[in-house]
Amino acid sequence: MRDVVLLGSTGSIGMQTCEVIDARRGDFRIVALGAGGNRIARLAEQAAHFAPRAVGIAAAGHEDEFWAAFEAAGGADRPALICGPEASAELSAVKADVVLNAITGAAGLLATLAVLDAGTTLALANKESLVVGGHLVTDRARPGQLVAVDSEHSAFAQCLRGGGRREVRRLVLTASGGPFRGRSRAELADVTPQQALAHPTWAMGRVITINSATLVNKGLELLEAALLYDVDLDDITVVVHPQSVVHSGVEFFDGATIMQASPPDMRLPIGLALTWPERMAGAAAGCDWSEATGWTFEPLDSQAFPAVELARRAGRAGGTAPAVFNGANETCVDAFCEGRMGFLEITDTIARVLDEHLADGHRGDAGLSIEAVLAADAWARRRAAGPAC
Template sequence: MLLGSTGSIGTQTCEVVDARRDGFRIVALSAGGGQVARLAEQAARFAPQVVGIAAEGHEDEFWTAFEAAGGTDRPALVCGPAANEELAAMNADVVLNAITGSAGLMATLAALDAGTTLALANKESLVIGGHLVADRARPGQLVAVDSEHSAFAQCLRGGGGREVRRLVLTASGGPFRGMTRAQLADVTPEQALAHPTWRMGRVITINSATLVNKGLELLEAALLYDVDPDDITVVVHPQSVVHSGVEFYDGATIMQASPPDMRLPIGLALTWPDRMPDAAAGCDWSQATAWTFEPLDSQTFPAVDLARRAGRAGGTAPAVLNGANEICVDAFCEGRVGFLAITDTIARVLDEHLASGHVGDDGLSVEAVLAADAWARRRAAQLCR
């Protein structure tokens, strides 16, 4: 089952499955409603039993596009805000959640409650749900799709528990690596969307430029692998070939390397703990190459430190950080605020929440998370005016 099938991870998952029809079948597809024609083409190609659209009012558009794409066996069509959650609760071997943003939370919880293996590309649902999500999962039920978290899982096969000193989380540095804060004041959305390595959707690409994405990944790693946020070191690795690593107490560090191709972690997530043969090309060891690592400039890019602060506070703080960020990204892309205002606004919203309204881990509930997310969005929208 593939949720969020029309986005970057979703379309690449379709490519992986399409090349291996003898081993995989997509029983359900869903999308938000922004690319109904693409969803219909996928449905015509993969013949799922059920298709979900999280927005209402797209039924006629879907069926018209489905027939135009040569679809014959009509799937059941579920539309509305609860569509992803309804699909995630259905029977499947693996649910791959590639929904963008906090909208993926309820589907994540539904898949875990159904006992299905959850391949998680929607990091936001784990970040904002925190221990509500992490504690709900059975051992081995949560499988990471992000290349960095897939790398951690692979490296931790070399040792775990008390042997681990720290996780080493790599970051490409984005399109503005090496620039000063003053130089970032006038960057445009077009410049921020020009990522030097990865092909991704709008939100995650902007998040990579601000390094908010790295902060979210830090919080996700802490929850997935039960590591304190302060024991995760972020280093800049512009080549994006080393996807992350684990440093052990004896001084050894094991790192996972492969060319930047999301088909490898997607394939591994679909077959975990086994590997998918030829999921992607490996490194070319016949060519001279160099991999470099640099410390993160936290003064220019404060997003990782903001995420650490939210992680230390726990509870609803990560939901506030994520919700405020999503509003700020929209405001930046629409030209209503500057690039630096994204993290500046997140910091202000987080400060206000921690001063009044914060709910800790002990009192955390789905209702508290959703309320904090909604408040953060409203407050960020006010500040972005």
Template sequence: MRDVVILGSTGSIGTQALEVISTRGDQFNVVALTAGGANLELLAEQACRFRPRFVGVATDEAATELAAMLADTGIEVAGAGANERAAAMSCDVVLNGITGAAGLLATLTTLKAGTTLALANKESLVIGGRLVTDAAAPGQIVAVDSEHSALAQSLRAGRREEVRRLILTASGGPFRGRTRAELAGVTPEQALAHPTWTMGRVVTVNSATLVNKGLELIEAALLYGVDYDAITVVVHPTSDVHSMVEFTDGATIAQASPPDMRLPIALGLSWPDRVADVTPSYDWSTPRTWMFEPLDSEAFGAVELARRAGKAAGTAPAVFNAANEICVDAFCAGDLGFLGIVDTVEAVLNEHLAAGHVPDGSLTLEAVLAADAWARDRARQICGVA
């Protein structure tokens, strides 16, 4: 039996994690749930069903409302700082499913507590960089992203010194095959219509721009200690192969499964053990075709921009991520065009690298938070939403 804390329980990752847990009461016990507070009814429903000791939301006002909804349950309810309180609780694994940079403090708190971190909040690793990797014990971080889970599984096939490169697969999003000029008129509604995965708003737009794949590239380099030039991104529209590892003898090991996030979530909760029958497997008697094609970096420049930020390290990835989060909001509000997302992120990153960049050797939490705040303000200025 594993005691589990779920941060971001009402989001896509959190709800699917609870779906996995719901039929496996003999394997998992939920001890805490937290959420932003936008859907208090769902959070209260989850709390009543799974009976954690602790439930938290982002603000004290939302906590007061939630406490009234859970008045007869005996469950402790908290507001501001709830994520960090939950992350510090005694448990076997913390699933960080928070969206965006807001998950950094919870990630660091979990690592400090010595608890296994099932990491779906890639942004906290990306912006925290060596602050996160230095805080983690060997094997303490278990990736929940389907691509990084696939890499972890494939890396079992050989020794670290036998790895030649990592190959991240990308669906290509809803605009695969379009030229840069053809992307100019993309609307938020079109960007939110992902062809394969059902995800939250920010991650879905990031998948359309391929910023998400850029973040995953940085995450892969940090998680597995691989040089940025030894990570390749390829487009694989059906999302059957979730990523691959190429070894020095020429062998390539791929992890394939139907596109269902419950599989990497369950593996993150139970690592290194597998949870039986989480998702249906393929019917191998049915013909299938898997296609791979190169990434069009001219139309989708986010991956190479992320590679540049990752190589610069220090505060550069935090600026890349923070500027993007503001640009996604501006795009969804109709204040910024689709191409303007990555163009603005590039402009903000260029300014930061020219003046204000803090390198890895001098990196502190305060420097990361300051760079994050500066990048958000600068992106708002450029987008005209300051």
């Protein structure tokens, strides 16, 4: 029996993790659940169903709402309830075999650090905490403690079993291209939030879906891959693969490329992260090899979608620059979804804020602290929310 702490339980990855665990109650037990506070009824239903020892809500003031929903869902034994911004970090210290961090955005950083400090295996779906924290995160992780949940980074981990680290020539990071693949920059000027949220292959939360439309998500994944697998940013190639079946691959120095393929279903990388380095039998359906099919690959149009190169620039600068890239983006996603910003303004604003930061205020990797990272994140959000928005 493996004990699991699930953070971000009411989001897309969190709910799919619940599905994976619910189908294997003899192998897994959820001992703590955490969520932001936007879906209290859903969190209460999960608590009633899985009977964890503790539940955390990042937003304060939801105690009465939670207990009413918990009783309505048929909950019996009441869990310990933690409310407030420190809830996720407190749950991260709960004794468990694995903590799956599926919190959205930079808000997951403190929880990520708390899990690593506790010595528990961290299944990381919150890529932003690694991007923002950089070496503050990787330097805290023991060998094998940090396991990727993103399908692309799970693919890298699987493919890297095919050769030694010194044999790697490059990582091949695949991108679906999002709902606007093939459009020119001019054709993106008037797209709406509703159009941007219509991802062709994946069903995800709001932020990651908008990030997939701008390809900011692929920029974040580029930075995550470089940190997780100690690969130079220039040795990671992004290619567009609209079918989303090949999740990424590794090219070795002899010319061989090993790629991982499976239908687009997050239950496979979730299952692998919960049992790594072993595989979970029947986690998801495999490819249907009895049907004719075709997979295509094409270069990324960096003029229409500059986010990947912006991320590469932030990653080369290191230090607080990735936190600025991410913080500005999270603010712009909100502005876009609320109708206060156009689609193209998202990456334009990120570029402007990143330029300002690198010109005045950037701190490099040397002597980087959590205080500097959080200050850069807050500064970037203020600047992104300025007159240009």
